[in-house]
Amino acid sequence: MECPACKGVMVVAEFQKIELDHCTRCLGVWFDAGELELLAERLARDGAVLTMDEIMALPAEEVVEKARRCPICGEKMLKVGLGSQPRVLVDVCPRRDGIWFDHGELSQVIAQTRTTQPAGATEAKPTRMIRFLGEAFEAEG
Amino acid sequence: MWEQIRSNQIRSIVLVAMIAGLLLLLGYVLGAAFLGSGIGGLAIALVIWAILNLVAYFQGDSILLSMSRARKISRDDNPRLYNVVEEMKIASGLEKMPDIYIIDDPALNAFATGRDPNRASVAITSGLLQKLNRDELQGVIAHEISHIKNRDVLLMSLCSILLGTIVILAWYASRIMIYGGMRGGRRGGRGGGGGQVVIIVVAIVLMIIAPILAQLIYFAISRRREYLADASGALYTRYPEGLASALEKIAASTAQLKSANKATAPMYIINPFRSEGRAASDWTSTHPPISERIRILRSMAGGASLTDYDKSYQQFHRSGKGVIPASALGVVSVMAVTPEPEALAGEADKIERARETSDMLWKFSEHRLVNCECGTKLRVPPEFKSDTIQCPHCGRTNPVPPRHK
Numbered sequence: 001m002e003c004p005a006c007k008g009v010m011v012v013a014e015f016q017k018i019e020l021d022h023c024t025r026c027l028g029v030w031f032d033a034g035e036l037e038l039l040a041e042r043l044a045r046d047g048a049v050l051t052m053d054e055i056m057a058l059p060a061e062e063v064v065e066k067a068r069r070c071p072i073c074g075e076k077m078l079k080v081g082l083g084s085q086p087r088v089l090v091d092v093c094p095r096r097d098g099i100w101f102d103h104g105e106l107s108q109v110i111a112q113t114r115t116t117q118p119a120g121a122t123e124a125k126p127t128r129m130i131r132f133l134g135e136a137f138e139a140e141g
Numbered sequence: 142m143w144e145q146i147r148s149n150q151i152r153s154i155v156l157v158a159m160i161a162g163l164l165l166l167l168g169y170v171l172g173a174a175f176l177g178s179g180i181g182g183l184a185i186a187l188v189i190w191a192i193l194n195l196v197a198y199f200q201g202d203s204i205l206l207s208m209s210r211a212r213k214i215s216r217d218d219n220p221r222l223y224n225v226v227e228e229m230k231i232a233s234g235l236e237k238m239p240d241i242y243i244i245d246d247p248a249l250n251a252f253a254t255g256r257d258p259n260r261a262s263v264a265i266t267s268g269l270l271q272k273l274n275r276d277e278l279q280g281v282i283a284h285e286i287s288h289i290k291n292r293d294v295l296l297m298s299l300c301s302i303l304l305g306t307i308v309i310l311a312w313y314a315s316r317i318m319i320y321g322g323m324r325g326g327r328r329g330g331r332g333g334g335g336g337q338v339v340i341i342v343v344a345i346v347l348m349i350i351a352p353i354l355a356q357l358i359y360f361a362i363s364r365r366r367e368y369l370a371d372a373s374g375a376l377y378t379r380y381p382e383g384l385a386s387a388l389e390k391i392a393a394s395t396a397q398l399k400s401a402n403k404a405t406a407p408m409y410i411i412n413p414f415r416s417e418g419r420a421a422s423d424w425t426s427t428h429p430p431i432s433e434r435i436r437i438l439r440s441m442a443g444g445a446s447l448t449d450y451d452k453s454y455q456q457f458h459r460s461g462k463g464v465i466p467a468s469a470l471g472v473v474s475v476m477a478v479t480p481e482p483e484a485l486a487g488e489a490d491k492i493e494r495a496r497e498t499s500d501m502l503w504k505f506s507e508h509r510l511v512n513c514e515c516g517t518k519l520r521v522p523p524e525f526k527s528d529t530i531q532c533p534h535c536g537r538t539n540p541v542p543p544r545h546k
Contacts, residue, residue, distance in 0.1 A: 001522075012508070012520035013533050017492050019499060022533050024525065034247060034271070038492050136517075137533050 003028060004068045004077070004091070004100055015136040021071075022137075027103035029133065030071060033096050039132060052096050055080060063089060072097040082109060082130070106133060153296050156362050160303045160355045164190060167307060167351045171314045174337075174344035190306040194299070201298050202254045202262060209252075211242035211264045218501050219243075221494075222270060225278050226263060229286045232377040239263050239289060243270070245502050248398040249391040252409045253285040254294050261289040266398065271491075271498045273387055280374055280384030284410055287373030293366045300359050307355045311348045318345070367428050368437075368464040372450035375438060379445040379478045385438035392431040433457065446475040511539045 001010045001021055008025030018039050021030035033052050040052075060078040067076040070093035078094055081087035088109045091100040101109075109130045164186055172182015196204075216223040222241060230238050235258055242264035244250075249269045255261025263285045273281065288294055375381040391411050398409070411431055437457050441449045451463035503510075503520050511519040515535035529538050 009522060009525045011522065011525060011530065012503070014496075014518035014520070015516075015534055017496055019496075019520075024527075024530065027533070034268075034495065038495055041491065 001030070001071050004030070004071045005102060010071075013136065016132075018132070018136070020133075020136060029101045029103075029106055029137065030098055031101070031133070032072075032098045033093075036099070036129070039129065043129070043132070052099075055082075055092055055099065056096060058082075060092075061089065065089065067091075068100060070095065070097050071100075101133070106137060109133075153362065156358055157296070157300060157303065160300060160307070160358055163351050163355050164303055164307050164310075167310055167347050170340065170344045170347050171310060174341045175314065175317055186306065186310055189309060190303065193302045193306055197298050197302050198256060202256065202260070205254050206242055206262060206264060209242075209244050209264060211244045212505055213262075214241050214243050214501070218504075219270070219497065221275070221497070222265070222278070225275065225282050226286075229279065229282045229377055232283070233286045233290045233373070235286060235290055237261075239286070241265075243267055243501070243505075244398075245505075246398055249273075249394045250398050250409045250411060251281050251285055253288040254298075255289060256295055258289055258292065261294060263289075267498050267502055268394070269391070271495045272390055272394070276378075276380060276383035277387035277390065279378050280380070280387045281410060283377040284370045284374035284384060287370045287377065288366070291366070291369060291373065293370065297363060297366070300362060304352070304355045304359050308352050311352050314344070314348050364429055365464060367434070368450075368454065371434055371438060372447050372465055375441065375445050375450055375477075376447055376475060379475060381438040381441045381445060381450075381477060385435045388431050388435050388438075392435075441477065443477050444475060445477040449475075507544075509542050509544065511541055513537055513539050 002008075003010050003023035003026060005028050006023065006026040008023045010021045010023050010030065013020050013022050019032065019035050021032065023029075036052055058080045061081055063079050065079060067079070068091050069075065070077050073093060073095050075094050077091035077100060079089045080092045082090050086108075088105045090102075090105055093099070165183060168183045168186025169179040170182070172185065173179040176182055214222070219241075226241055227238060237259045239253070239255065240262040242262055244264055244266045246266045247268040248266055249272055251263065251265040251269055253261060253263045263282065265281070265285075269281065270278070371384060374384045378384065388411070411428055437450065437453045440453045440456060447465045451465040454464050507523045508520040509523075509525075511521060511530055513519060513532040513535065514537060515532060517532055517534040519530060519532065519539070521530060521541055523544060525541065528541055530541050531538050
């Protein structure tokens with residue numbers, strides 16, 4: 001698979017039995033829909049988790065940032081805001097093939113989940129998945 | 142079972158003869174209209190048909206499999222799938238183990254192909270392998286194996302070749318008519334009379350309706366075959382629910398199969414092209430609606446025999462006519478099995494199945510494996526040129542094993 005951002009070589013990182021595609025050049029991360037589903041199922045046991053359907057239901061935003069193409073189907077991906085203050089715009093494939101995080105975006109969301117995590121509070125939906133990504137990409141945190 | 146195959150064959154021969162008759166008629170009339178000789182046209186039609194047939198008979202399955210970008214696997218590549226196919230081979234009484242192929246595609250689908258039961262293959266997508274549990278996989282494989290057992294595969298390829306020949310003839314005739322129309326017209330005038338005009342009119346009409354008619358017959362044959370394969374699938378597994386639940390999962394998936402095309406569509410367990418307008422597509426679809434197939438399987442009322450399937454089918458259609466050839470219905474009742482809970486407990490869960498399937502695909506696509514000390518596995522594609530790679534999880538730098546030629 002070719003990196004949708006920089007056309008670099010993607011390697012597959014398998015962490016806790018979930019596969020993520022990781023660009024060796026721009027350090028972006030591609031999260032395949034099938035893998036997201038597997039992760040959602042595993043995490044669903046101890047609470048809610050963001051699924052592809054829920055992400056797709058979030059409103060797509062019109063921004064100047066250039067639309068990237070899905071590395072699987074080649075369709076232009078939609079920009080969707082995740083998290084809060086500031087919202088992080090990730091790319092989502094309109095045909096539900098997966099989600100793309102640019103390198104900076106991932107560490108931004110990870111940082112958010114670390115600071116906005118009051119003890120005992122129920123987690124906001126997106127954070128469980130993001131926390132997994134944070135664990136998978138520890139080095140970037 | 143023997144009678145069932147026989148009766149299938151007779152019915153099929155009639156339908157195939159109808160298409161063949163259509164082909165001969167088209168050849169003759171086109172020859173009469175454009176070459177001035179009906180026999181000449183007939184000969185051309187037969188030669189095209191014979192060539193296509195020879196190619197399909199000797200190379201058909203390999204062309205089809207390579208067109209679908211399928212890859213042959215052995216027992217070691219995926220023992221789970223291999224075992225299921227082996228079980229169903231035994232249950233169906235097939236003599237030879239079919240070859241097993243994997244199509245790397247997230248869509249859920251499967252097909253069977255081959256010249257005869259001794260040279261046959263089943264192909265399934267990687268998506269299907271990941272999503273289905275053992276019972277469901279067994280149902281799908283049993284459905285495909287029964288296509289082989291009932292000799293559907295050769296028949297379907299013969300039909301599609303006949304259809305293909307008709308389409309080719311009609312297409313070229315229309316080109317000749319458009320670009321060489323003047324010459325044909327002059328000759329018509331010389332040959333004299335209204336007779337020639339009538340022949341040309343008949344030729345034009347045939348050119349338009351023959352492909353459509355042939356296609357409708359072809360679809361009718363393939364639809365009926367899907368019901369039959371479902372019925373035999375239930376019989377071989379003695380567990381109709383397995384196939385029903387597999388069909389349900391397949392129906393729920395939105396992924397389209399990328400490598401399918403019009404010619405190969407009737408071979409798959411479900412139509413790889415989803416059409417929304419179901420009522421309108423009834424006549425022109427190669428597959429019965431999935432919802433109907435699921436309901437028939439689910440209302441088999443504890444039985445798993447062909448008779449049970451036929452009863453359930455009649456109940457559903459209220460037409461009093463079944464789909465299973467009458468000669469096959471004398472069989473004593475076969476009870477469906479209820480799976481034991483223990484059997485399910487030992488089942489590899491979804492994540493295990495996904496990893497098992499993707500491990501196999503990574504191996505095929507020549508990805509090199511780097512095991513980082515932190516427990517992260519990295520799969521490096523052949524395009525990756527550097528000798529070392531940094532683990533995205535812990536940051537360690539790992540050596541990449543050299544590519545073996």
